[in-house]
Amino acid sequence: MDRQPKLEGERLLLRPLGEGDREELYAVASDPELWALHPAHDRWQRPVFDAMFDDALAHGGGLAVIERAGGAIIGSSQFRPSAQIAGAVEIGWTFLARGHWGGTANRELKRLMLAHALGTAERAVFRVGADNLRSRRAMEKIGGRLTDATQEVMFPDGRTITHVFYEIDRAGFAAGPLMRAA
Numbered sequence: 001m002d003r004q005p006k007l008e009g010e011r012l013l014l015r016p017l018g019e020g021d022r023e024e025l026y027a028v029a030s031d032p033e034l035w036a037l038h039p040a041h042d043r044w045q046r047p048v049f050d051a052m053f054d055d056a057l058a059h060g061g062g063l064a065v066i067e068r069a070g071g072a073i074i075g076s077s078q079f080r081p082s083a084q085i086a087g088a089v090e091i092g093w094t095f096l097a098r099g100h101w102g103g104t105a106n107r108e109l110k111r112l113m114l115a116h117a118l119g120t121a122e123r124a125v126f127r128v129g130a131d132n133l134r135s136r137r138a139m140e141k142i143g144g145r146l147t148d149a150t151q152e153v154m155f156p157d158g159r160t161i162t163h164v165f166y167e168i169d170r171a172g173f174a175a176g177p178l179m180r181a182a
Contacts, residue, residue: 004017014065025064026053029044039161067105074096085123088121089117094109111179114168123168128165131162
């Protein structure tokens with residue numbers, strides 16, 4: 001699977017994330033409210049953001065999310081092979097500017113990414129902090145099914161966070177809410 005495609009929707013353009021995107025993406029990520037419910041609640045801080053950005057570049061699969069109307073970067077997401085669920089593609093590390101919460105941006109972003117991933121993989125998974133209720137509700141709204149898989153992740157500050165996994169397979173995607181909204 002091409003993990004750094006160019007994907008185009010009605011309102012969004014997704015393209016490979018590059019070093020030249022660092023400052024514009026940090027302008028989005030520097031909002032502490034983006035991370036308030038996220039297990040990595042300090043990603044708004046420059047060194048933490050830079051580590052996340054460098055990790056995205058090192059692993060490949062990072063995408064810049066661009067609003068087509070004005071050409072501005074409004075967030076980022078990634079494709080990675082799932083280390084937890086064999087044969088699945090993991091979609092994650094997603095964040096969007098708060099002005100795009102609760103609207104169509106996340107649905108379009110996930111629809112584009114799932115359509116691409118499920119062209120070659122049987123299923124896509126999403127790792128979500130167990131206590132991140134905003135992201136868990138968003139997963140349920142787009143048709144994600146909670147699996148039995150969990151993962152403990154130790155953060156640099158010593159906290160251990162439990163993550164849960166949601167999945168969407170080809171059949172669920174084709175019949176699910178993201179396709180009905182298209």
